[in-house]
Amino acid sequence: MTMENNLNQKHTLSVLVDxxxxxxxxxxxxxxxxxxxxxxxxxxxxxxxxxxRITLVTRGSEQIVEQITKQLNKLINVIKVIDFTGTxxxxxxxxxxxxxxxxxxxxxxxxxVDIFRCKVVDVSLQDYTxxxxxxxxxxxxxxxxxxxxxxxxxxxxxxxxxxxxxxEGPLKREGVKE
Amino acid sequence: MKLSGxxxxxxxxxxxxxxxxxxxxxxxxxxxxxxxEKRPVRHVLVRHEQGAVHMAxxxxxxxxxxxxxxxxxxxxxxxxxxxxxxxxxxxxPIVVFTGQVPTELIGNDAFQEVDIxxxxxxxxxxxxLVKRVEDLARVIKEAFYLARSGRPGPILVDLxxxxxxxxxxxxxxxxxxxxxxxxxxxxHPGQIEKAAALLQKARKPVIYAGGGAxxxxxxxxxxxxxxxxxxxxxxxxxxxxxxxxxxPLSLGMLGMHGTYxxxxxxxxxxxxIAVGARFDDRVTGNVERFAPEARIIHIDIDPTSxxxxxxxxxxxxxxxxxxxxxxxxxxxxxxxxxWSKMRQPWLETIREWQTSHPLTYRQEGEEIKPQFVxxxxxxxxxxxxxxxTEVGQNQMWAAQFYKFDRPHSxxxxxxxxVMGYGFPAAIGAQIACPERMVIDIAGDGSIQxxxxxxxxxxxxxxxxxxxxxxxxxxxxxxxxxxxxxGKRYAQTALSGNPDFVKLAEAYGAVGLRASRPEEVVPVIKxxxxxxxxxxxxxxxxxxxxxxxxxxAGAAMTEMLLVS
Ligand SMILES: Cc1ncc(C[n+]2csc(CCOP(=O)(O)OP(=O)(O)O)c2C)c(N)n1
Ligand SMILES: [Mg+2]
Numbered sequence: 001m002t003m004e005n006n007l008n009q010k011h012t013l014s015v016l017v018d019x020x021x022x023x024x025x026x027x028x029x030x031x032x033x034x035x036x037x038x039x040x041x042x043x044x045x046x047x048x049x050x051x052x053r054i055t056l057v058t059r060g061s062e063q064i065v066e067q068i069t070k071q072l073n074k075l076i077n078v079i080k081v082i083d084f085t086g087t088x089x090x091x092x093x094x095x096x097x098x099x100x101x102x103x104x105x106x107x108x109x110x111x112x113v114d115i116f117r118c119k120v121v122d123v124s125l126q127d128y129t130x131x132x133x134x135x136x137x138x139x140x141x142x143x144x145x146x147x148x149x150x151x152x153x154x155x156x157x158x159x160x161x162x163x164x165x166x167x168e169g170p171l172k173r174e175g176v177k178e
Numbered sequence: 179m180k181l182s183g184x185x186x187x188x189x190x191x192x193x194x195x196x197x198x199x200x201x202x203x204x205x206x207x208x209x210x211x212x213x214x215e216k217r218p219v220r221h222v223l224v225r226h227e228q229g230a231v232h233m234a235x236x237x238x239x240x241x242x243x244x245x246x247x248x249x250x251x252x253x254x255x256x257x258x259x260x261x262x263x264x265x266x267x268x269x270x271p272i273v274v275f276t277g278q279v280p281t282e283l284i285g286n287d288a289f290q291e292v293d294i295x296x297x298x299x300x301x302x303x304x305x306x307l308v309k310r311v312e313d314l315a316r317v318i319k320e321a322f323y324l325a326r327s328g329r330p331g332p333i334l335v336d337l338x339x340x341x342x343x344x345x346x347x348x349x350x351x352x353x354x355x356x357x358x359x360x361x362x363x364x365x366h367p368g369q370i371e372k373a374a375a376l377l378q379k380a381r382k383p384v385i386y387a388g389g390g391a392x393x394x395x396x397x398x399x400x401x402x403x404x405x406x407x408x409x410x411x412x413x414x415x416x417x418x419x420x421x422x423x424x425x426p427l428s429l430g431m432l433g434m435h436g437t438y439x440x441x442x443x444x445x446x447x448x449x450x451i452a453v454g455a456r457f458d459d460r461v462t463g464n465v466e467r468f469a470p471e472a473r474i475i476h477i478d479i480d481p482t483s484x485x486x487x488x489x490x491x492x493x494x495x496x497x498x499x500x501x502x503x504x505x506x507x508x509x510x511x512x513x514x515x516x517w518s519k520m521r522q523p524w525l526e527t528i529r530e531w532q533t534s535h536p537l538t539y540r541q542e543g544e545e546i547k548p549q550f551v552x553x554x555x556x557x558x559x560x561x562x563x564x565x566x567t568e569v570g571q572n573q574m575w576a577a578q579f580y581k582f583d584r585p586h587s588x589x590x591x592x593x594x595x596v597m598g599y600g601f602p603a604a605i606g607a608q609i610a611c612p613e614r615m616v617i618d619i620a621g622d623g624s625i626q627x628x629x630x631x632x633x634x635x636x637x638x639x640x641x642x643x644x645x646x647x648x649x650x651x652x653x654x655x656x657x658x659x660x661x662x663x664g665k666r667y668a669q670t671a672l673s674g675n676p677d678f679v680k681l682a683e684a685y686g687a688v689g690l691r692a693s694r695p696e697e698v699v700p701v702i703k704x705x706x707x708x709x710x711x712x713x714x715x716x717x718x719x720x721x722x723x724x725x726x727x728x729x730a731g732a733a734m735t736e737m738l739l740v741s
Contacts (some may be wrong), residue, residue, distance in 0.1 A: 018358065022307075026299060033300045063485060070482040076304040076324065080360040 008023045010039070011065050012084040012091055012161050015054040018077040019045055026075050027054060036060065036068050040093075040158025051079065055160045088164040094157045096121070097143065100150035101128045109149060115140050127152060183311045183342035184209035187275065188217050190318040193350040196246050198222060198237060198609055204250020205291045206277035206339040214248075222609065222638055225630035227254050229602040231261020231551060232591075232628070234272045236603030238265075239589050240564060241610035242395075244325045245272040251279055252290030253285070255336075258299070260596055263301040267593025268416060269393060271330035278655045280340040281309055284346055290590040296335050303331030316351055320536040323354040328361030329480040330393055361479060365496030365504055372492045373451070373475045374508045380449035382471075382524045383409045386432065386461075388479060389416030389456015389592065391498055397421065397585045399502035400453060406509055408521035410528060412440040415577055416592040419567070423581030424561070429528065430537075433461040434728045435574040438535035438737055441728070443528050444469050445735035452476045452490075454498045456483040467733035477501045483528045535726070535739065538579055548572070548647040548697050548718040552579040555617060558702045563615040564589065564607050568600040568624030570654035572647045576619040597626025604642040605635050615643070615706060622648040622675055632685040635711040643705050645714045646678055649722065657723045661740065682713035691715040 040058040122129035235246025255276040278287040297597035321333040412429040429440035450472040462468040539549040566589040567573040604618040679689030690703040726737035
């Protein structure tokens with residue numbers, strides 16, 4: 001009777017933890033010590049200053065992710081673990097992209113920024129710095145378009161996520177796209 | 179009234195009912211020692227901090243109380259790591275207090291500074307660095323609560339010197355409030371129902387009990403279930419004693435060096451009821467081929483143990499005692515059925531395996547067989563001793579040839595397999611149970627890993643007995659070399675072993691030696707009659723192997739019978 005399934009599905013986990021020194025290293029140490037992988041990780045305080053939210057993206061079979069969730073729950077400083085996979089949730093990443101902006105390309109960059117509904121947050125004679133938020137897919141698409149213009153540097157966050165609120169009646173979801 | 183941090187530590191220990199602390203002083207914890215001397219907590223001065231942790235571990239297992247250690251910062255702290263890791267693997271409740279440099283020096287590579295909280299993070303159930311004296315009492319309260327509740331385990335509390343000096347009002351908290359820690363004790367009735375349904379149809383069931391059964395103190399419930407439905411019981415190395423070894427339904431130990439019939443029974447059972455066990459690789463062997471016909475019921479207080487390595491049909495999260503009590507109630511309705519008659523064919527099959535492949539050895543000629551020594555210790559003590567072991571062949575022969583009828587009587591480093599564990603653990607167990615006979619069944623290699631604790635035993639009049647199965651080898655490794663490395667005994671012959679009799683005498687203890695089979699029983703009897711620390715040096719056959727043995731990667735039913 002062995003464990004079946006080797007599906008390597010992506011899972012976005014939201015982990016509420018005590019906002020204390022050393023907690024992040026308990027969480028990451030668990031992943032490295034047990035050979036689980038972390039694709040990205042974001043941490044910040046919640047509304048309650050004693051609680052932080054870690055949003056963590058990992059990959060693994062059903063059984064591995066079940067172990068990850070249980071092992072996280074076993075840490076004394078972990079208050080709650082939510083696996084968003086298979087539920088309705090909103091997920092966003094952010095990137096800052098410094099792209100070479102010459103006279104000949106400035107207009108094209110601004111047009112692209114417009115299409116992607118992102119912002120130029122810093123300007124110099126040589127380059128633009130663009131701020132973009134969205135799904136990983138959107139950020140990848142923007143990077144592809146900008147890459148031939150010459151990307152100098154990027155800084156990217158991991159994903160953050162929240163579960164969607166229940167919608168009443170036939171109301172349409174607005175403003176957010178997956 | 180205000181108390182200093184050091185006083186708070188000591189008063190908190192008293193509040194927790196701690197009677198013994200195993201420790202070793204150093205600069206940053208001198209304040210605690212200064213307070214400890216004046217209060218009714220007995221301190222056992224060890225000779226190496228690793229010994230202190232194993233003693234606390236042995237004490238905890240024998241007494242059911244939390245074991246406590248106290249050591250200094252830096253090297254004192256790092257010396258505890260092996261002991262902590264062993265207690266973690268075996269889920270033993272201990273609290274280790276380490277000294278730390280003053281808070282303002284932390285991070286400065288100060289003298290004897292080490293990040294012990296960082297080092298022990300993956301091998302403690304939880305650990306703390308106390309930065310404010312106001313937090314101290316609460317942290318200690320939590321530490322003891324965490325150590326003993328849920329799945330027990332070691333907790334480390336790091337105490338900077340300035341926190342021990344600082345003063346505050348002392349009020350020991352009555353309750354622990356940890357919003358993120360709520361172990362599940364109550365087994366879900368729906369799952370019990372499913373387990374009962376599987377059991378009702380089972381033709382060839384086996385109960386597989388582990389260390390969790392001892393932690394949960396559910397021996398009576400296991401016995402009730404086994405006897406009610408005539409289910410044979412096998413136990414892991416950690417679980418030995420949770421079901422009487424001499425009971426007709428006992429299969430003995432399973433696993434890599436388990437009995438042939440226990441492994442065959444598990445390999446052919448149709449329902450396997452795991453109680454506080456974790457399907458360790460030494461138990462499952464090739465996991466793909468473990469218990470291939472079994473539908474598995476798994477009872478464990480730790481959800482991570484369930485479905486970690488094998489698939490489980492009926493998981494039951496909860497205290498084993500609670501789950502089994504409910505299950506036993508549920509199956510009472512079937513009392514009218516003649517289960518023992520119904521079980522006859524299955525028990526008969528197992529008996530055939532047992533008859534065809536018993537645990538044997540041949541005691542012949544001039545040489546003492548190590549198994550013979552264990553068997554004689556069993557006979558002379560009538561199975562009533564607390565046995566601790568070192569690691570290696572000595573450990574396996576102790577597990578195979580001493581039949582444990584009482585729980586908490588077999589104390590061994592199961593998960594981590596620490597050579598040097600058994601002797602200090604025996605000291606801890608003897609201190610916990612002064613009225614019982616405590617014997618460390620040792621190897622000549624392992625005993626030298628914490629031999630310095632002879633001084634601790636002698637100084638504290640701890641009358642433990644050490645039975646060295648002296649084969650002149652790191653026997654378990656030699657066995658692997660004999661069977662799988664063409665008898666090339668690279669670095670496993672122990673030349674330069676001391677004369678253990680003289681060594682005992684040098685420490686002010688008693689040393690006895692047996693070199694011929696007929697000397698074995700007299701030496702054991704003599705040792706047991708002396709109320710002091712005694713080393714028995716049994717010069718045994720050098721190249722004996724532990725049998726059966728499941729080679730790495732094989733299925734548990736593919737045992738090698740080594741003669
Ligand atoms: C601290 C430690 N180091 C190494 C090992 C690996 N090891 C396992 S058994 C063994 C041999 C033990 O020799 P001995 O104590 O003489 O026992 P025997 O097998 O001969 O009974 C060794 C080296 C271990 N388990 N623990
Ligand atoms: Mg040896």
